Amino acid sequence: MAAVHGDVHGHEHDDHHPSGIMRWITTTNHKDIGTMYLWFSFAMFLVGGTLAMGIRAELYQPGIQILEPELFNQFTTLHGLIMVFGAIMPAFVGFANWQVPLMIGAPDMAFARMNNWSFWLLPVAATLLVSSFFVPGGAAAGGWTFYPPLSTQGGLGVDLMIFSVHILGASSIMGSINIITTILNMRAPGMTLMKMPLFVWTWLITAYLLVLVMPVLAGVVTMLLTDRHFGTSFFNAAGGGDPVMFQHIFWFFGHPEVYIMILPSFGIVSEVIPTFSRKPLFGYSSMVYATASIAILSCVVWAHHMFTAGMPTVGQLFFMYATMLIAVPTGVKVFNWTATMWRGSMSFETPMLFAIGFIFLFVIGGFSGVICAIVPIDIQVQDTYYVIAHFHYVLVSGSLFALFAGAYYWIPKWTGRMYNETLGKWHFWLSMFFFNLTFFVQHFLGLAGMPRRIPDYNLQFADFNMISSIGAFGFGSTQLLFLYIMINCIRSGEKAPQKPWDGATTLEWTHLPTPAPYHSFEKPPVVN
């Protein structure tokens, strides 16, 4: 533990950091690490997106054209795993690394060396995951939820996936321990809990959820591993185990996990909306309470993912009611955002556009979620494209759009340069159009009964699938525009003023120059 001591304040007075590649490998600076997290997650986003393009290319027409069924299954599985664990989650940790110390007036994260370590675990895990395509038998192909018996029977690819999940889990746990400690112990004087920006609040609650459920995921993949190689039978019916138990334990992790992916985006949107409405956030305290409430409720609804796995009626009703009640705090949040915009002097720069797009489309995703929570309907739409449409509305137009909003919002502070507003708006409108083209029709496909994770389909689904694929290719290419906008901004954007958004009120805009200096808040600011 002595190393941690020396690290925390030895670092503050050390301006001589190595240059070149060693700067990035050895860095303990929260801004460098945040940047690496963001680039890593964008790279993984492109990898997962390429897999998605493969899936949609195969589904462009009925029949098997491009991907053999085995490879198609590997594509759907790895697309899910990479997007969830490689793209969305690290991107939010990247935002936390950059923004949490700036927003609470801390000089750095609490455990700077551990921070470096938790980042560098990620490329290792990602390499394991992607390289599993090239081992005999190919990558894991049992879906991103890796249910047994498929995951106990698969080849070497499944082992690589299990190790990769272990490493990613360790990285997330270390990251969240770091974030919790930073938020609770390192706030500037006067920054009481109830004065913290909402983004910090949502991350505090998310980090607690992570340390609550990530170890359970680690446990369940460990059980899979011992089932595969050490003769235990946790999930093997022949040995007295139960594959349905895997689903219960997995979703005990899995349902809080979906809130882990959405709560920080609530936080980002709650920063962006007040800034561009030039009004303080309506109902700040309600927002904090609603976030906590969602986090607690998320731990008692997991079995709504398993209504068709066999469950007594009492259980189905319990999970159905509990799930539908989550709509209450979520609704409180949506109303608060709308009320924040009400009579504000709004302007529609790119971050605001993405935030409003988020609210609009997330509400659609939320409603289709309530529909899926109703047991008789869920039994109909289980494992169909309706479910695909639902969770892409909350994960792509929810989490991803909020990430875009945050990236455009904070990039001037990070780089000292403005992005190209016209291109940013193009990025938003193209994303909005192609996203809905891709996923809205999937509601119809699902209601008509098209099953998910199947490379071929009946002729009556052909038209909607073609529309969806065209939308997907458009959405995928649009994200290259985002890459161009960001590179263009970093290399040749216009110089940004200290506070480019006149409605911004948080510490990083009011107390720090632009770009944020390498070492910030070495003397804590005083918050009134």
Added chain:
Amino acid sequence: MVENKSIANVLMLKKLLIFTLIMFVFGFALVPFYEKFCEVTGINNLLRPDIQAKEIQVDESRWIMVEFDANTRGLPWQFKPLQTNARIHPGEPVSVMYEITNNSDREINGQAIPSYSPRFLDKYLKKFECFCFTKQTLKPNETRQMPVQFVIEPELPADIQTVTISYTFFELAAGVSAVNK
């Protein structure tokens, strides 16, 4: 001030690590908890004999076709029912013999796992005796006949005319105890 902060940070780190460890153990604790929960609530009651609580009325106005199925997975046994089906009245006690033969020259432990079609049959099927309640050990080239005794309750929905009862034998590694002792 700074020194205090580092100490507080390390304390927090320790607390959170302990919490992480507790949650990791909790993941494993869910396994016995799940089994206990299923036992107490009577879900998943496939491998324990039922007790005949009340006198079951035989519904002679109705016939049900019961099909018997037998499979082995990964062990060199021959396993078959002595009759492939039976036409019965709901509520009538039925006894069926199954035969297993160990075709190999080593002693093997096996456990049979039942499976029903339609899936909700287990609510109406009361089994009083079954070879699936315990593990079966067969010496080299031994043949054994074993009974299953059961009743299908008359509450079985009227639109069901045919049901299937299937057993699959899996090999148990030596030394592993039976599923339900």
Added chain:
Amino acid sequence: MHNQDTQKKGSASIWQIAKAVMFAFMGIRKKSDLENDAATLTPAQVIIGGIIGAVLFVLGVMFVVRLVVS
């Protein structure tokens, strides 16, 4: 951890904790009440209150389910 407002920390009555937790479950809270909560409740009280609240929530939903199926 941070002790800016320790004067009255932990002085909340059980009813006050219960009220804070109930409002948290609904997700609505008045600003003045919140400031009062922040001044008088300790994190431990809130967490224990939250866990009890979650148990009561589960029992409540179970009760409704029983009513519906019986």
